[in-house]
Amino acid sequence: MTPLLQVREVAKFYGARVGCRDVSFDLYPGEVMGIVGESGSGKSTLLGCLAGHLAPDAGEVIFDTAVDGPRDTLRMSEPERRMLGRTDWAFVHQHARDGLRMGVSAGGNVGERLMAVGARHYGDIRSAAVDWLGRVEIAEDRVDDRPTAFSGGMQQRLQIARNLVTGPRLVFMDEPTGGLDVSVQARLLDLLRGLVREMGLSAIIVTHDLAVVRLLADRLMVMKDGHVVETGLTDQVLDDPQHGYTQLLVSSVLQV
Amino acid sequence: MMIEIENVSKNFVLHNQGGAIIPVMAGASLSVGRGECVALTGASGAGKSTLMRMIYGNYLAASGRIVVGGVDVARAEPREILALRRETLGYVSQFLRVVPRVPTREVVAEPLLAVGVDRDVAMARAEELLGRLNIPEGLWGLSPTTFSGGEQQRVNIARGFAHGYPAMLLDEPTASLDAANRETVLSLIEEAKARGAAIVGIFHDEAARARVCDREIDVSVFTPKAA
Numbered sequence: 001m002t003p004l005l006q007v008r009e010v011a012k013f014y015g016a017r018v019g020c021r022d023v024s025f026d027l028y029p030g031e032v033m034g035i036v037g038e039s040g041s042g043k044s045t046l047l048g049c050l051a052g053h054l055a056p057d058a059g060e061v062i063f064d065t066a067v068d069g070p071r072d073t074l075r076m077s078e079p080e081r082r083m084l085g086r087t088d089w090a091f092v093h094q095h096a097r098d099g100l101r102m103g104v105s106a107g108g109n110v111g112e113r114l115m116a117v118g119a120r121h122y123g124d125i126r127s128a129a130v131d132w133l134g135r136v137e138i139a140e141d142r143v144d145d146r147p148t149a150f151s152g153g154m155q156q157r158l159q160i161a162r163n164l165v166t167g168p169r170l171v172f173m174d175e176p177t178g179g180l181d182v183s184v185q186a187r188l189l190d191l192l193r194g195l196v197r198e199m200g201l202s203a204i205i206v207t208h209d210l211a212v213v214r215l216l217a218d219r220l221m222v223m224k225d226g227h228v229v230e231t232g233l234t235d236q237v238l239d240d241p242q243h244g245y246t247q248l249l250v251s252s253v254l255q256v
Numbered sequence: 257m258m259i260e261i262e263n264v265s266k267n268f269v270l271h272n273q274g275g276a277i278i279p280v281m282a283g284a285s286l287s288v289g290r291g292e293c294v295a296l297t298g299a300s301g302a303g304k305s306t307l308m309r310m311i312y313g314n315y316l317a318a319s320g321r322i323v324v325g326g327v328d329v330a331r332a333e334p335r336e337i338l339a340l341r342r343e344t345l346g347y348v349s350q351f352l353r354v355v356p357r358v359p360t361r362e363v364v365a366e367p368l369l370a371v372g373v374d375r376d377v378a379m380a381r382a383e384e385l386l387g388r389l390n391i392p393e394g395l396w397g398l399s400p401t402t403f404s405g406g407e408q409q410r411v412n413i414a415r416g417f418a419h420g421y422p423a424m425l426l427d428e429p430t431a432s433l434d435a436a437n438r439e440t441v442l443s444l445i446e447e448a449k450a451r452g453a454a455i456v457g458i459f460h461d462e463a464a465r466a467r468v469c470d471r472e473i474d475v476s477v478f479t480p481k482a483a
Contacts, residue, residue, distance in 0.1 A: 028335055031335060186356035186357060187356075187357065189356070190355065190356055190357045190358065193355070215355065218334060218335065218338055219334040219335075232316070232334060233313060233314075233334040233337055233338070234334075235314050236313060236314055236315065236316060236334075239309070239314050239315065240268075240309075240314065240315040240316050242269070242316065243271070244271025244272055247270070247271050247272055248271075248272055251272070
């Protein structure tokens with residue numbers, strides 16, 4: 001089986017400071033990988049490099065494209081990479097407003113992604129939008145409301161619908177449940193878990209919440225000071241951490 | 257052999273407590289064939305659960321081979337271990353890890369759906385097991401989050417036995433069950449053996465152990481001698 005994503009020796013520096021370095025891994029179709037670490041560990045920098053939001057200073061990010069097979073996305077032309085961002089890739093931001101168009105209706109937010117890949121029939125777009133709002137548990141009578149009228153949890157679900165409507169194969173998520181109430185988080189996690197399974201998605205999820213990765217991720221990468229200190233099966237890393245930093249991280253979680 | 261363990265050792269290294277190294281197992285070897293049930297015995301702390309967790313890939317072995325259905329768990333990639341757990345190796349732990357909002361029926365059917373069993377068939381099997389384990393039908397559509405400890409344990413057992421895994425790990429499957437449910441669990445174990453499952457289990461219930469287990473292995477012989 002060809003990996004969906006092959007990451008080789010990716011590094012990003014901010015001047016003399018290390019953002020992240022020596023990061024390599026393969027992600028296979030259907031796999032969900034969590035990246036955990038404290039603030040400043042380089043996990044968001046890495047995600048930005050992988051998703052094409054930041055330009056790494058070294059390395060390769062090879063994606064198995066639907067049309068041309070494995071391609072190094074860092075050496076693609078900008079239009080090619082943008083097309084990838086609209087079709088095979090999706091990015092779920094921590095703050096829904098970074099991933100939504102706040103002045104456009106909920107239905108429009110979802111429909112816009114479809115139009116960006118060529119959908120033109122209004123009735124089809126609207127019904128696809130309504131279908132997707134239903135899948136993320138937003139009632140049909142809210143389809144014409146703007147996201148500004150939505151709660152934080154609803155905005156986040158709308159962002160997910162907007163991202164998944166085009167049937168991406170790889171989803172990047174940056175703290176998707178950050179800043180939400182725990183009850184809203186649980187609902188979102190359950191939803192994400194179902195969608196990932198149903199659609200056979202591959203995903204890379206950056207979070208500092210170990211409960212989130214235990215629920216969503218098949219495997220885990222632990223980062224500290226821009227380096228990967230430990231990788232492995234999620235439950236193995238959490239239940240039998242090998243690196244001192246991971247042991248500290250796991251033992252620092254408050255029990256409820 | 258379905259499960260073959262060779263010369264396995266395990267240390268815990270506590271980096272944040274002065275780098276203390278705690279050797280907990282050395283030279284562990286055992287094998288379990290199809291249709292066979294092997295009990296792990298030994299005093300509390302002897303390493304029964306540690307060994308089970310290493311077989312499941314939940315704990316990392318320091319050395320040795322742990323081959324289940326042809327996959328060396330001690331060396332396999334995460335996705336190989338996940339495939340093994342999906343298809344081949346089941347684990348009935350003592351506690352249900354509850355996913356919020358998922359109804360009981362789905363929790364039990366999930367392992368079947370994961371291997372591509374038809375939804376109707378999976379749900380029917382889930383309901384049969386929930387019925388056999390005396391979970392009231394009115395609860396099947398609810399999340400087990402709020403169930404009593406005993407009900408959660410039985411849901412966990414139903415989930416563990418839903419798919420016919422060729423290899424199974426059972427951690428105290430009859431602990432704190434009433435007589436009727438205990439009998440059901442023992443029948444489930446006997447049925448699993450009859451279809452050829454290789455089973456490793458921890459049973460403090462001696463009568464249960466005597467009834468379903470073919471052999472016992474005292475894990476304290478694998479406890480490293482204090483230097």
